Amino acid sequence: MSNPAYSLRQLSYFVAVAEAGTLAGASATLHVSASALSLALDELERALDAQLTVRRRAHGIRLTPAGQETLRRARRLLREADELADAAGGDPGDVAGTVRVGCYTTLAPGLLPAAIGRFTADHPRARVEFVEGSQDLLVRGLLEGELDVAVLYDHRLDPALELTAVSANMPHLVLPRGHRQLRGAEPVALADLVDEPMVLLDLPPSSEHALGVCLAAGLSPRVRYRTANAETARALVGQGLGFTVLAQADPEAGRREEVVAVPIAEEPAPLPIVLAWSGQVAPTATARAFAAAVTSCGPTV
Missing domain, CATH: 3.40.190.10 (Periplasmic binding protein-like II)
Incomplete structure (x- = not known):
């Protein structure tokens, strides 16, 4: 197996620029010069043999279709790299790293505290970052790689999502x-x-x-x-x-x-409640462990 021609640093710079929308914005966030970010993007595009961005002076950065797909995959790779680094310091089989969770706004108060409490008690080296929001926002986050898993109502969801039943509300x-x-x-x-x-x-x-x-x-x-x-x-x-x-x-x-x-x-x-994740990417071990915590808390949702 050959080594990839790109680096995690280049991917992290690309994700930061894509999320900021401008080189200047990403530069301020990362404390890296805009010229260094531009060079990293050029190197990444050469390594992948694809144009990822359209850079327009005074108009910021726009992602090409290839860039949008790369952004989704890059987020995933960076997340798995963090998980690998966190797990390396623990015992084999330990769950570590960060899981990014989305939860529909009205479900969050009754579900998230119990699920996070159980998850962190069982996996003290793991971390949870969560977002509460509308169903459309959370589905977009799953499909674009911003979220690992989300708790939603099973109502007209995108068929690209994989679902696991949790409970239902009357x-x-x-x-x-x-x-x-x-x-x-x-x-x-x-x-x-x-x-x-x-x-x-x-x-x-x-x-x-x-x-x-x-x-x-x-x-x-x-x-x-x-x-x-x-x-x-x-x-x-x-x-x-x-x-x-x-x-x-x-x-x-x-x-x-x-x-x-x-x-x-x-x-x-009843209105069914489900766990959802992108069907295009297998969930990480940390995401699977959080999903188990949610399903175990299901009856109290």
């Missing part, structure tokens, strides 16, 4: 305390809310799913307010400004005294 209805339809903890029919406005958690896929639940129950909701924050949605409901449909595991999340969470009488289907 949609529930949130109403102001004292609402005319409330009868203790008994289910409430969405169809009975036809004259009331809706507060929509506008964070795909939660928004699509909540609207679908309403439509399946025969209710065409009038959305009065939209928010990307589940706690804001509850607060708006607490002010009597509408109802909302959420799919978090704990219906009483937030513990707001002015709202009540109850089952939906039409009994919508």
